[in-house]
Amino acid sequence: MDRRQRYREQTRQEVKRIALEQLAEHGIAGISVNAIGKRLGVTGPAIYRYFANRDALLTELIADGYHGLADTLEAAIDPAAPPAERTRAVATALRDWAVAVPHRYLLLFGTPIPGYQAPAHTLDAANRAMTALLATAPPDPGPTTVAEPLYGQLSEWGEQLGHNHLTQRQQHWGMTVWSRLHGVLSLEVAGQFSLTGLDPGLLYRAEVEALIAWWE
Known part of the structure; x- marks a missing residue:
């Protein structure tokens, strides 16, 4: 250079x-x-x-944010650890990152930016973080009674993102973890627990343990 x-x-x-x-x-x-x-x-x-314009700047900030988050989650994974420990480690790393840089968390997971359409490469960056989370999925224990239409959609989603090596139940678990942990984190980062008297860290850890028990 x-x-x-x-x-x-x-x-x-x-x-x-x-x-x-x-x-x-x-x-x-x-x-x-x-x-x-x-x-x-x-x-x-x-x-x-x-x-090129303000949107191009936002796009780079978003991509950088996703890659930074993915780096954090990937570094937390010990491939030799049991699935439950991997889940706890990645979930802890996710919350630590969100609490440390709430403005970056909200840029990625907060209210959509009016008029802004994220380019495809930002989705690739986001997929790195999801892949790290899915790496904590336990072995599939067998058949489930979940509605067939959902599993069909999960298969399509997994194929688009290159996660089709996972079973539909593992994909379902990953999406459930993503939805529920971000639900708690989004409320915490936005300060919504301030008047409840609840410790959001304790609530978050309880949610992690409930997700680990999801397979039982």
Whole structure:
């Protein structure tokens, strides 16, 4: 990489760093290309030399967020550990990440951004995090009575994302874990437990144990 390329990449990283600061302070609506340009000592339009538009900047922040989350979850997995321990480890890593960077969590899992359509490669990044979660799935214990239409949809979903090596019941378990853990986390990160007197960490751990018992 020559000096010009290094400068370009350094500037791009600086733009994203400032955008994340804006996100943490004011939410998605607070990400301002003009304000970023002012911080860097250039005009707002000059930022478009590095990102085609504001949506392109958001796309990179989203992809970076998913990859960062996936790195965290993958690092938590011990392939030699029993399934229950893998589930606890990944669930703990998920919550730790969400609580540490709530603005990044809400960028990925909060309210959809009006008018924004995520490109396909951000879905690929999101799939890394889901794959890490599915890696904790226990062995399939056998037949189930779950409605056939759901399992048909799970098969299609698994095939699209490359998870078709898992059984439908394992895919169902993974989607259940994803839905229920994010349900608790989204409420916690948004501060919805503040008036309940409940410790969201205890509630989250209880949910993890209930999901582990899902197979019994």
